[in-house]
Amino acid sequence: MADDPIAIFDAWLADAGRSEPNDPNAMALATVDADGQPSVRMVLLKGHDDRGFVFYTNRESRKAGELAANRHAALLFHWKSLRRQVRIEGPVTRVTDAESDAYFATRSRASQVGAWASDQSRPLDDRATFEARYTEVEARFPGDVPRPPHWGGYRVAPSAIELWEDRPGRLHHRRLFTRTDGGWDEGLLYP
Template sequence: MADDPISIFDAWLREAEAGEPNDPNAMALATADANGRPSVRMVLLKGHDDRGFVFYTNRESRKAGELAENAHAALLFHWKSLRRQVRVEGPVSHVTDAESDAYFASRSRASQLGAWASEQSRPLDDRATFEDRYAQADTRFAGADVPRPPHWGGYRVTPEVIELWEDRPGRLHHRRLFTRTDTGWTEGLLYP
């Protein structure tokens, strides 16, 4: 029964990109702090391959702090219109500076400036403060490329477990559980 779950994910993601109305690459990212207190938020998948699933963020954000304390995470892709979901669990590491630089360079200028202006996850006294910080970044980099801030970069979740879930009539859903071993993937089924 064993297949490559990354190949199946690729096919499902292509179907989602063709049919989902908004952000087919959206995924819930669950982290926990050193005391095991969980936190979850939506982020965007910006790359994946056999090494794992990549997202980018401010490395001084709450999620980054939790990942520094507990370098494991869970991801959930839910494609409601396709009636499918994918769960991923595994350790998290930084992507290389070269990968972070390349992705940052591909972002819109507004997003690049926003990365400089935002103290992500920290309290904000007034929206005007953020807008002023954005204007200052725009002035600072006027007429030039916007470099990647030193506090901004990517993370890779290396999958140890991948569950592929498909909706079936009568709640008789189909759940395939893949577990990474030293020699590849093993597959089993889960009751719905």
């Protein structure tokens, strides 16, 4: 078999871009804290290549704390309209400051200001507190908004990629790719 799972993912993501009504790049990110408690949430894929799959977040958030405690994660893309999903597992590293700066510069001003104003994942007494902080940050940066030092990207380097396609009678087609030194080994899984 030995196809390239990244090339297949590229084609599937392009298909999803044409068929999914919102955020074809949305993926579930599963992490585990220091006590082994799992946690999952939706994030957006902001880049990928042979090195891995990249997302950005507040590095003081719950997910960042969990990634600091356990440097492994799982991703799941589910494109219901295409009846496909992709599971990815692997170790996680931070992207470089240069990569984080470059991506941050492409975000909308509101998202940039929000990255400074939000204490992501921490308790908030009421919405007015956040909105006041947002207004303060907006006034502090009347021009370009620099990337906050506590905000940046993470890359999940795939050690395994499963490509799942729905089939009638729940006889799904599942291909599992496992990274090797020379590329990828491919096998099938029972549905």
